[in-house]
Amino acid sequence: MKLEQMDPSDPTFWVDFMKGMLKPLAATAVVAMAMALSFSQRLGLEGEMIYAIARSFLQLSIIGFVLQFIFTQNNSFWILLAYLFMVSVAGYTAGQRAKQVPRGKYIAGVSILAGTAVTMFFLVVLSVFPFTPRYIIPVAGMMVGNAMTVTGVTMKKLREDVKIQRNLVETALALGATPRQATLQQVKRSLIIALSPVIDNAKTVGLISLPGAMTGLIMGGASPLEAIQLQIVVMNMLIGASTVSSILSTYLCWPAFFTKAYQLEYKVFSD
Known part of the structure; x- marks a missing residue:
């Protein structure tokens, strides 16, 4: 037994x-x-x-x-409790990575929560996974972990790029651009840098190494065909959750980077 x-x-x-x-x-x-x-x-x-x-x-x-x-x-309460605990720890960790971003832990936590919750909702509604602890908790853990890494990198890189190119951003603001328009290139660059490892991993999965979920299933006795089915789902959900979380974090960063008068908040960019 x-x-x-x-x-x-x-x-x-x-x-x-x-x-x-x-x-x-x-x-x-x-x-x-x-x-x-x-x-x-x-x-x-x-x-x-x-x-x-x-x-x-x-x-x-x-x-x-x-x-x-x-x-x-086998109770939904314990699923939600475990999920919120993982999100809280992930938000704190990602916020520490971007600790120079005001309210960084809050921004990271909300972004990770939104990205993983939306992705999980689609997976459950589409009957990809049943809403049971055995499936939801491990799957949520993988999504939260990846979203944590991507969100932390996005926030940190965005702040660094805005700081380095502060003159360009201020010029755009002086010409009437909104914070979103003035930092569009910096946002794109931070998102590309943060999401590239996830996308590259999806491109090379199975060619360079066998991912953890797939390896675990094979070592547990499942057939390779069953293992790849699950791994495809895992790669799809990681890209979805990471993308939503990272993009949302950039939107939540703007209020901390700019004043209400659409000017750069200098104290945010002073080391």
Whole structure:
């Protein structure tokens, strides 16, 4: 019987769980190799590696038990709670990347929430995925993670470009352009830079590496044909969610970059 079908109060559950942890523990041998190389090259990363591995082990163990609980509940409330938690953490992280953007965490959080929610809505309505914890939570996690990265890069790059080309933006504003018109090229550049990795990944998927979702299914016993069906869906949803989130973040950044009189807010661009 699988662990997910067993009761944690049953001693057999913990015996099987500990047996399953032998392989992850054995895999730490490659980390020991990396630490030895770091030490030999005097990189000083050994402590960081130990901390990263210990933290990932703890986080994943906790998340595993949390998901085990949520999957057994099969309740929409727990799906939404888990989703909002992921969005909150992602918004904070993306906001930290663009910390010089005023209200950056709020802008990132709203953008990620909107982009992933709209994409998830279409997937559920079109019956691509059923609205159950087993499907929605992993899928939402992938979308939120990618939207977080793209949104953070978009906001940071937009601010940097506006700062570098401040004279051009101010000239356009003086000639009567709106903030959107004055920063159109900077917005385009930031979006292209942020979205290019997602698009390039979609172009080369399966040719250079097998993505995580596809690899997981194949290693779990699914046929390669079933795996590619899911991976195609995953790539489509990542592009959709990332694009909506990044574009929305540029619209939300404008009020912070300009005054009500359509002038650049200088304190935003001062280091």
